[in-house]
Amino acid sequence: MPPDNWETFDFQGRPFYRFELHVRDERTIPFNVAQQIAGRYDVLDVLARGGGGLILIARDVKTSNAVLIKALTEYRTTRHDLTQPVEDVVESLRRTRHHLQTERRILVQLRNNGCESVPHPNDYVFDSNPVLAGPQPTLSGEEWHFDEPELITSEPYLVMQHVAGMSLKDVLENVYRHGLEETVALRIIDQVAHVIELLEQPLQLTNGQTWDLIYQDLKPANIMVDEFGHATVLDFGGCQLSIDDTLVLHGQYSPGHCAPECGQGGQAISHAADAYGLGSTLFNMLTGQDPRSLLPKNAPPGAPRAVHIGTAHLNGRCATEVVGLIAKCVDWDPSARYQSASEFRAALKPLLHWT
């Protein structure tokens, strides 16, 4: 059953849910979703939310299985006034929705290349988004409505395999507050590094384009683990994407977890940024210390949103070789780090005890 605070209403003769989502600056935004998306997926609850998206838990009525559905939450649909072309809003919709399509393509490529540690993209469906129907306010206080039903009924949803377990962030905050055992942590980071290793292979598309991806937002909140220690990397919506060496998507990163070069000057970052993420995540797993807690309180505008991770915290918690591995990952100089996840995994392999 869906949560009690979800309202129900009808739109175009079908039942929908409506609830508020908390966003930045203590604002809330309305979120609407069909009770049964695309005539197939019964929406049950919210699993998580983050940068512009929401993960819903739903039940597939065809297979009776639980699934996860990624939905978009934040559109820029505000016009300055009624003279601003509606096409500006349509372009904003197109860009935002394209991110979800890109995320699906990344998952497809990873799964087709043999990666079991990302959610399987089961379906990609479209349904109505009543919020878009309006009325929408302009900045000058007028109201307007979309008069194109095609845009309202083409809201995309990415349907994915339901992933068992809990986020690594929750594991570290609620179960292993002082960190995981070294062998368990190394097993988890090896699975995560394998995903990054496949992600960093350039994708040659049939249209002749070459895609280069950097995950960039590696952190425990984006990793699910089940009770057997299987790791699943979630949320590929923050990837940096370059097409034919041109930076197309800057992507997203998380202060405290990200490499220092992330968000600096709008330049493309390299695979070394993901080596940093692997090191900071491993540090977090071994110590239980969230790197965000090391962020300076009053950093000047434009300063890197990364932290200096001191390996002294690791003393006595793991082998000295593991300390050395992490130190090389979290060096602030990208050229001093492992230059790829393959290089990281090669260094990690002799340290895995495989127990």
Next chain:
Amino acid sequence: MTLTPGQRIETPNGSAYAVGECVAETPWYRLSAAKKIFSNYRYDDRQFYEAADDEHIEVIIRHAPSASTNNQSLRDQFSERLWFESSEVLAKHRSWMPESIDWIDRGDDSLLVMSSPRGQTLRQWRNSDDCCLPLCLRIAGEILSCLDSIHNHRQVIGGFGPDDFVIDAASRITLRATDRVTSADDTRNVRPPLPPERYPRGFSAPETLRADGPLDSSSDLYSWGQIFQFLMTGDAEPVAAVDNKRDAGIDRLTEALHELARATPQTLRAFSSRKDRRTLDDIITGWSLCVERCLDADPDRRPANVAALRRLALNGGAGPLRQGWRRLTRLFGGK
């Protein structure tokens, strides 16, 4: 219904599949490779369109065998088992099995669309450079956890071999033989409705290969014992349960465990604790005894389930890793 390469399947929900080659044909089912076709929306002309070929995800479709073409009864039985596989097997053991993606009814026929597990079979992997003994031990432990999950739902595989699991580059295993998982009866009075020919010879227990042999969790532990011996020694031929090959096989397994203890003693030490003070020799003896008992031709002399096997191998205590993960399990609702 026969699926032919190049055929397109459309469902009432708007899903579409492009059928590829038939990748397996048995008297009980056929498997066809396929691609799920995704659609995108084009904003210039406000229209949906089919994504490019490299945007489609590769899947597997299990469908009825040729023998059922003109036999409604066989088709009904097949559909019933297929639904069991989708809803009771794939959906219940997701850490170890392909994902059930779609269920398609086409007239009297049913199709199950599953994710396509990638990687090498355990047999291929054992002969590759990726294989090492510490990892073999962990894989054997993973298979035990998979069996534990199956048995906890009162199900059994009945018999499996090294071609029934695939392992990916992150050493994650997936059971391919999900069609073989059936409901089990604790009393051993009911044999699941699958013929002996469906199970791999050599790796399956003697009762599995008899038409009237009742199956239970100990039948799976027989296969596990064979797999463990295979992984640790690389012996191509399974160890027979009924002749003197078994003793020779156990000897080779013991040698392999000693080799492991010499190369990476910490791997085996994880099965001991300060409290129980077991030596490496104790641990090796425990595992060898365990496999020997699993390979007994008499099911009553085998460990009855995974918990009993672990007790036998660990001499009454679980390994520290498992204890650690049990804390997580409790958090998930005390299962």
